[in-house]
Amino acid sequence: MEEVKTNITLDFFRISNLLNRYGAKMVSEVGLTSIQQWVILRTIINRVDISIGELKEEMLVTKQNMTGMINRLQQLNLVTLFQDPEDKRRTRVKITEEGIHVYEQLKSLRNDFNAQTYHIYNDQEIMVLSDLLGRFVEHLKVE
Template sequence: MEDLKTNITLDFLRISNLLSRYGSKMVADVGLKSIQQWVILRTIINRGEISIGELKEEMLVTKQNMTGMINRLQKSNLVTLFQDSEDKRRTRVKITDEGHRVYEQLKSLRNDFNSKTYHIYNDQEILVLSDLLNRLIGHLKEE
């Protein structure tokens, strides 16, 4: 069983490398510099607006790394920063019209990729896979 667990871990690393390769191509096609920028845009779109601290927690990176990534997105006119109305020490981020445009381009590429990638699973298997992965991520975040 230990060998199987090790193989699963190594498979995750291989999958990560493959997904990074495909993801890097997709983001480059719409002018983004990294997959992380895509994840940040998606998170902001899903939340409406978010603090840099909340983004940092969501992305599992340091505040310095998050600040750098947000600054690059701001220079590209994909996000805008503003002061939190309730806590002046907190900086919040929201997406710009240009950010929405870029994200919409990515959605089309992502949907094509998802169709090609996940057609080997039926809907029930996709639900089970999603649940298993989310449980593992939650567990690893607690470690």
């Protein structure tokens, strides 16, 4: 069983490398420089507006790294920053119209990629895979 677990771990590393390769190609097609920028845009869209601290927690990066990524997105006019009305010490992030446009382009590329990638599974297998991977991520976040 230890050999199987090791193979799974190594497969995750290989999958990560492959997904990074495909993801980098997708984000470059819409003018982004990193997959993390895509994840940030998606997180902001899903949460409407979010604090930099909340984004940091979601992305599992340092506040310094998050601030740098947000500043680059702001320079591209994809997000805007504003002071939290309830806590003046907190900075919140909101997506701009241009950010929504870029995200919609990515969504189309993502949908094409998903169709090519996940057709080897049926809907039930996709749901099981999603559940297993989600549990694994949550477990590793605690470690």
